[in-house]
Amino acid sequence: MDLELQGKAAIVTGAASGIGRAIALSLSREGADLVLTDIDVAGCEQTLAQMRAARADAKGVVLRADASRLDDHEATVNAALDAYGGLDIAVNNAGIGGEANLTCDMSPEGWRRVIDVNLNGVYYAMHAQLPALLARGGGSIVNxxxxxxxVGWRTASAYVASKHGVVGLTKTAALEYAERGIRINAVGPGFVETPILGADPEVLEHLATLHPIQRLGQPGEVGDLVAYLASARASLVTGAYYPADGGYLAQ
Ligand SMILES: NC(=O)c1ccc[n+]([C@@H]2O[C@H](COP(=O)([O-])OP(=O)(O)OC[C@H]3O[C@@H](n4cnc5c(N)ncnc54)[C@H](O)[C@@H]3O)[C@@H](O)[C@H]2O)c1
Known part of the structure; x- marks a missing residue:
């Protein structure tokens, strides 16, 4: 399916690795012009090189931005305006697993860091992005x-709370901006083979068995869903939570 993203300006946060890199590759393959942000600039440069290897005239700008800082999100939006004259799409993907501990053992610092990056980061991102999307007359955000x-997961209370928060924030912002042409959706991956899961083969094998498809997801499988939701082909879809989880939540 041609998603017709030619000339669309898109931000991807956490674009140096894993799912964020795959999202950037999917959007670029469909013609979008990218602003790639992360705290890992070298990783973003590699993503940009892969975009150019896949499409010779791929366009991308790389920026160091910490997702837990509002001013970094503002600088990211300004980079899109400078490079492309506007903003059409934003994918708020940067995230961390954080401290693994039972709730009573989780440190307050560990709790705050996960909430800062995974939840406050999405609020800061949309706070900075929405005015630019409104100025463009509409657009699409995928969180x-x-x-x-x-659902819950033992030893991950901060992460679970942050991701439930992202879903609620997504629904509310979608209601607020639906009439003004901005669609806002959330994508919920199951366990996907990226560095966030670590590299212990026994752990990875166990995680795979938790999914009805009996394997881990691949980053590109999330990237393609995100590109579809970002495109006008998904014009009726807003305020939705889309699983990309090999059936995990159907159990
Ligand atoms: N891999 C999975 O199993 C899985 C499952 C569900 C959801 N997710 C979510 O997908 C997103 C991407 O994760 P991934 O699996 O690709 O992990 P990853 O570790 O491969 O990539 C995460 C990226 O985010 C960046 N990052 C971390 N902290 C940042 C910060 N403060 N500011 C800016 N960038 C920062 C990292 O440098 C890295 O490039 C995360 O939000 C994660 O919670 C992942």
Whole structure:
């Protein structure tokens, strides 16, 4: 399906690795011009190189931005305006797993860091992005949540709370901006093979068995869903939570 993203300006946060990199590649393949942000600039440069290897005239700007800082999101939007004259699409993907501990053992610092990056980061992002999307007369935001935005997971209270928060924030912002042409959706991946899961083969094998499809997701499988939701082909879809989880939540 041609998603017709030619000339669309798109921000992807956390674009140096894993799912964010795959989202950037999917959007670029469909013709979008990208602003790639992360705290890992070298990783974003590699993403940009992969975009150019896939499409010779791919356009991308790389910016160091910490998702837990509002001023970094404002600088990111300004970079899109400078490079492309506007903003059409934003994918708020940057996130961390954070401290793994039972709730009573989780440190307040560990709790705050996860909420700062995963939840406050999405609020800061949309706070900075929405005026630019309104100025353009509409657009699309996709926030990366998780299956853990719908169900719990022992030892991950901060992460689970942050992702439930992203789902609620997504629904509310979608209601607020629906009449003004901005669609806002959340995507909830199951366990996807990226560095966030670590590299212990036994752990990865166990996680795979938790999904009805009996395998981990691949980043590109999330990237393609995000590109579809970002495109006008999904014009009736807003305020939705879309799983990309191999059936995990159907159990
Ligand atoms: N991999 C999974 O199993 C899985 C499942 C569900 C949801 N997710 C979500 O998908 C998103 C991407 O995760 P991933 O699996 O690609 O992990 P990853 O670790 O491969 O990539 C995360 C990226 O975010 C960046 N990042 C971390 N903290 C940041 C900050 N403060 N500011 C800016 N960038 C920052 C990292 O540098 C990295 O490039 C996250 O929001 C994660 O919670 C992942």
């Amino acid at each position: 990366i949540a998780s299956i853990l935005g719908r």
